[in-house]
Amino acid sequence: MKVHRFLQTQYLFAVATFFAVALPGCAIHAWRVAPTDVSEEAIASYAQEPGAVIYYNVPAVFEKPLSRDTADSLERVQSAQLFTELLGNELTKNPTFDKAILTSVAPERGYYVSVDVTHVPHLSTESALKIIMCSVTFMIIPCYIDDAVEYRINYHLFKDGKVLKTYHWMVQQKSLTWNLLLLAIPFIDSWTAPPWMEPKEKAFAETSKKFWRDARADGHF
Amino acid sequence: MDTFSCAVRPQFGRRVSCTLLAVGVAAIVASCSWMGAGSVSPSIGEAEFSTGPISPQRVYYNIDLRLNRAIADAIRQGLGKGAGQSEAAYISEPPAHGLFCEVSLDRQPRKALSNLWMLASVLSLGILPFYDDEGERINVRYDLYVDRQFKRSYTYVVSRRGLFWAGTPLIKPFLPPSWSESIIDDQVWNSAFRATARQFVMEIIKDGV
Numbered sequence: 001m002k003v004h005r006f007l008q009t010q011y012l013f014a015v016a017t018f019f020a021v022a023l024p025g026c027a028i029h030a031w032r033v034a035p036t037d038v039s040e041e042a043i044a045s046y047a048q049e050p051g052a053v054i055y056y057n058v059p060a061v062f063e064k065p066l067s068r069d070t071a072d073s074l075e076r077v078q079s080a081q082l083f084t085e086l087l088g089n090e091l092t093k094n095p096t097f098d099k100a101i102l103t104s105v106a107p108e109r110g111y112y113v114s115v116d117v118t119h120v121p122h123l124s125t126e127s128a129l130k131i132i133m134c135s136v137t138f139m140i141i142p143c144y145i146d147d148a149v150e151y152r153i154n155y156h157l158f159k160d161g162k163v164l165k166t167y168h169w170m171v172q173q174k175s176l177t178w179n180l181l182l183l184a185i186p187f188i189d190s191w192t193a194p195p196w197m198e199p200k201e202k203a204f205a206e207t208s209k210k211f212w213r214d215a216r217a218d219g220h221f
Numbered sequence: 222m223d224t225f226s227c228a229v230r231p232q233f234g235r236r237v238s239c240t241l242l243a244v245g246v247a248a249i250v251a252s253c254s255w256m257g258a259g260s261v262s263p264s265i266g267e268a269e270f271s272t273g274p275i276s277p278q279r280v281y282y283n284i285d286l287r288l289n290r291a292i293a294d295a296i297r298q299g300l301g302k303g304a305g306q307s308e309a310a311y312i313s314e315p316p317a318h319g320l321f322c323e324v325s326l327d328r329q330p331r332k333a334l335s336n337l338w339m340l341a342s343v344l345s346l347g348i349l350p351f352y353d354d355e356g357e358r359i360n361v362r363y364d365l366y367v368d369r370q371f372k373r374s375y376t377y378v379v380s381r382r383g384l385f386w387a388g389t390p391l392i393k394p395f396l397p398p399s400w401s402e403s404i405i406d407d408q409v410w411n412s413a414f415r416a417t418a419r420q421f422v423m424e425i426i427k428d429g430v
Binding site: 061062064065077081084099101102103104105107 | 286287290291294297308310311312313314316
């Protein structure tokens with residue numbers, strides 16, 4: 001009797017441990033720039049203009065702080081700060097410009113780009129069905145969706161204070177939810193590119209490459 | 222074994238819960254604004270600046286954006302108002318033409334003895350008075366550049382000093398008028414940084430920049 005109870009306890013403990021370990025890690029996600037049909041041009045092939053400067057702005061960084069910050073507003077600010085840093089690094093990689101200078105106002109002379117990020121709530125019927133199926137089966141049926149969360153990155157390009165054009169890019173989240181995902185994690189990174197769990201701000205900043213390409217194609221640089 | 226654990230554990234548990242209760246009560250009492258009074262400096266009102274000169278040029282500035290946002294915003298407003306605008310313009314590098322200041326904040330660490338005294342006061346639920354004359358101090362430095370040329374640095378100290386004591390309400394009528402409960406109010410604290418920015422603009426105008 002005692003042995004039976006002991007085994008029962010051990011069994012319950014094992015099940016509880018499994019759920020405690022496996023369930024919190026049952027969803028992962030990654031961010032990617034929405035693909036386009038245009039072929040990518042090597043950035044190294046861009047013409048060089050020694051001493052050229054591009055000014056850029058991410059208005060969210062300069063927004064007035066709330067009188068009492070919420071978790072949401074803090075996350076938004078931290079996200080904007082990280083995006084600004086990454087965007088600055090990406091912009092300086094372009095050989096056309098020697099420097100990228102962050103500013104809160106448009107300069108009277110020179111190139112200036114103002115970048116804003118807008119969250120676009122979106123969920124297709126197909127993705128909604130996948131989520132429902134996954135939920136009602138306690139995540140035994142895996143759920144992979146790639147269009148549940150979308151961000152629109154807008155580049156407003158100015159020259160000498162005049163608007164040249166606005167460019168839009170989308171960053172989408174792809175996510176995989178599965179009860180046994182923890183066991184599959186070691187293999188997931190090799191299946192996909194870019195790697196999972198990278199911040200969305202990195203994907204936001206990567207849109208700058210597409211911005212360069214399109215602005216060059218339009219003859220602005 | 223069982224008898225031993227039955228005799229000891231409840232006592233131990235009671236002690237832990239009593240300690241937790243005492244710490245909790247101390248934290249609640251310590252957050253009561255009526256037990257504290259103090260002053261923030263510089264405490265210069267907007268009216269005192271309204272008669273001062275206004276810079277004819279736009280003021281550009283740079284500050285570490287990862288710093289406290291409310292303080293950075295207060296400085297931006299102060300620099301802007303000093304130049305007759307709503308806000309100053311941020312730029313990460315000095316512009317080719319115009320006034321630019323690099324703003325840096327340097328927090329002075331509180332003394333260990335002062336921290337201990339404060340802790341003892343809080344744990345005694347305010348019975349033991351705590352007074353910190355030096356208090357919290359932050360040096361605000363403005364490095365001024367004109368047309369990318371460094372001119373000079375201006376440094377101001379923002380500080381708050383105060384008293385924490387259960388008997389504070391009794392002595393409040395005898396305290397200087399600048400002392401108030403608003404020492405813990407963030408808006409009052411931030412306005413001190415705004416005042417340094419206004420003071421800086423006034424001084425550079427006075428210096429003929």
